[in-house]
Amino acid sequence: MATVSEFVIQRIREWGVSRVFAFPGDGIGEFDGALGKAERDGEGLKYVRPTHEEICSLxxxxxxxxxxxxxxxxxxxSPGAFHMLNGLYDAKMDNQPVVAFVGQQGLASLGTFTQQENNLERSLADVAVYVQTIVSPEQAQAVVDTAFRTARVRLGPAVVILPHDVQGMKFKALAPANWVSRSSAVAPSISIVPPESEIVKAAGIINAGRKVTFIVGHGSNGATDEVLEAARLAGAGIITALRAKQVVPPDVAYHSQQLGLLGSLPSMHQMKDCDTLVFLGTNYPYSQFLPASGQARAIQVDLKPEQMGLRYPTELNLWGDVKATLTALIPHLEAKTDLSWQEGIAGEMVEWENEMEAQAMLSYPDGVNPRRVYHELNKRLPPRAIVTADAGSTADWYGHHIRLQRGMMGDLSGRLASMLAAMPYAVAAKFAFSDRCVICTIGDGAFQMLGMNELITIKKYMKEWDNPQFIIMVLHNNDLNQVSWEMRTEDANPVWETSQEVESIDYAGWAELLGFTGIRLKNDGDVAAAWDTAFANQGVTLIDAYTSKNVPPLPPHITAEFARNTGEALLKGDPSELGVIRDSAEALLSEGIERVKGKLHIGQEKTKDTD
Known part of the structure; x- marks a missing residue:
């Protein structure tokens, strides 16, 4: 007769799971023992143990x-469960199905203030779409199945709490009985399509628009062809959320990449001028960059109804899966014959990409230009590459310079924007797709948090990967750079070195200590060669990029508030005042020159058209 732990492990397998990310402890000890037995019997789950519970949940x-x-x-x-909170909130805020199994002290201890006993249901209630303690063997089946079903449908983390004594109790097949639920390990479909009448309304709104823009989010994953066909018919420009770069290829001329501080000027111009706005699988959080109320008719398509109509006053909210909904919508769309809206966006994007290259080619006296590091990486991304970024300044450069072609993937902690996620994301991607080249881009602050530890995890597991190539690039600027710039631009405060300074470490040396290849990148002229060396190495490579901390993560349009706050911060005695002034001025000058060049080029093209 199986134990509860043995039954739960088998049920996890029946839900299609083959790999768990886990860290042991006495509170989950009986379950860990069952995992070990299942592994010895050849019926187990792949058990991946990183260096920290937070890494597990991420x-x-x-x-x-x-x-x-x-x-x-x-x-x-308790300690393990609480350590996992950050990763579980990442799942919640980015709408991802995750199931966490956490230990608990024995049933008799609940509410008695004993060692490591806390009210985990109450503690985890905010983060979890479903949280439940299994208190008897008869309850185990229904709780596990409900956790998986709820996580899948409600797109968030579910938590199953396993008291230590319940883990070892005997489980027997369930028979009809009062209070006993006999459930199934069957996932419900989330390929939801709105009613035909709503589809027709949506088509009418889009067909009536002359300047249509699609904002495409991660919820559109798997719907690339449908998004492109709908945009073609609607004559629409496309903007992708930062987590949706992989959905729309960069060779779509009227795809203007991202919107906002990490976005492009053509995207900002779309928001200024569009008359119809279609949100596809996105809860884009920065409403200050969206059109003025009443400027555009708006539609939102999403599987999270509670998140619809929040950022902009939408006229129509369609509760549905993006792919299925667009498949139903496309036959009702009328092909636009006037494509001037798309053509204008495409022309601006040529200018913008030239500007990004010009910014990347600037040199600074106090370190490598971080933009150049990303620009050269982008030129060398192999087919099917996976790129991760962190929530600091790496997200700026990832947004401005990385262009994911069809078949590539990339991601980061989105709405939570948690530091250090780039490393666990990259390692998890490598486990899922061990034949692919994975590139982790991370700042030195995040790398010191837990990222350095995860080189140990890589060393432990890399022999299991089909392709051992794994590249980590650390932006080494000895500064919590994103926050430093936010102090200046948002609050008009000078940088406070006590909080912002990061102790300099030989990151390449740390990689070499573990037997990996380390590259110390200290000159702009060596950036291309560093990436060439990394991609030629069929193993693990760490590029320790000594970059300037004073390169401004310039938004596509410098607002008066941005400029005023930065000026005030410098006047208050910013420790990097001279470097910030010099490097910002150089970046702004380059930006202005490229925009003038672009306008002249567009003017010449228009002249040619009239000849």
Whole structure:
């Protein structure tokens, strides 16, 4: 007769899960023992043990993002469960299905203030779409199945709490009985399509628009062809959310990449001028960059109804899967014959890409230009590459310079914007797609948090990967750079070195200590060669890029507030005042020159057209 733990492990397998990200402890000890037995019997789950429970939950979230499957993480009772909170909130805020199994002290201890006993249901209630303690063997089946079903349908983390004594109780097949639920390990379909009448309304709004823009989010994953066909018919420009770069290829001329501080000027111009706005699988959070109320008719398509109509006053909200909804919508769309809106966006994007290249080619006296590091990486991305970025300045350069072709993937912690996610994301991606080249781009602050530890995880597991190529690029500027710039631009405060300075470490040396290849990148002229060396190495490479901390993460349009706050911060005695002034001025000058060149080029093209 199986134990509860043995039954739960088998049930996890029946839900299609083959890998769990876990960290052991006595509170989950009986379950860990059952995992070991299942592994010896050849019926177990692949058990991946990184260096920290937070990494476990971030890896589970990343697995869900990259594969579309349910991610699973396991940890011991209170300390392990609490360590996993950050990754579970990442899953919640980016709408990812994750199931966490956490230990608990024995049933008799609940509410008695004993060692490591806390009210985990109450503690985890905010983060979880479903949280439940299994208190008897008869309850186990229904709780596990409900956790997986709820995570999948409500797109968030579910938590199953396993008291230590319940883990070892005997489980027997369920028979009809009062209070006993006999459930199934069957996932419900989320290929939801709105009613035909709503589809017709949506088509009418889009067909009536002359300047239509699609904002495409991660919820559109798997719907690339449908998004492109709908945009073609609607004559629409396309903007992708930062987490949706992989949905729309960069060779679509009227795809203007991202919107906002990490976005492009053509995207900002679309928001200024569009008359119809269609949100596809996105909860884009920065409403200040969206059109003025009443300027555009708006539609939103999403599987999260509670998140629709929040950022902009939409006229129509369609509760549905993006792919299925667009498949139903496309036959009702009328092909636009006037494509001047798309052509204008495409022309501006040529100018913008030239500007990004010009910014990348600037040199600074106090370190490598971080833009050049990303620009040269983008030129060398191999087919099917996977790129991760962190929530600091790496997100700026990822947004401005990385262009994911069809078949490539990329991601980061989105709405939570948690530091250090780039490393667990990259390692989880490598486990899911071990034949692909994975590139982790991370700042030195995030790398010191837990990223350095994960080189140990890579060393432990890399022999299992089909392709051992794994590249980590650390932006080494000895500064919590994104926050430094936010202090200046948002609050008009000078940088406070006590909080912002990062102790300099030989990151390449740390990689070499573990037997990996380390590259110390200290000159702009060596950037291309560093990437060539990394991509030629069939193993793990760490590029330690000594970059300037004073390169401004310039928004596509410098607002008066941005400029005023930065000026005030410098006047208050910013420790990097001279470097910031010099480097910002150089970047702004380059930006202005490229925009003038672009306008002259467009003017020449128009002249040619009239000849």
């Amino acid at each position: 890896m589970a979230t990343a697995h869900a993002k990259f594969t579309g499957e349910v991610g699973v993480c396991v940890a011991t009772s």
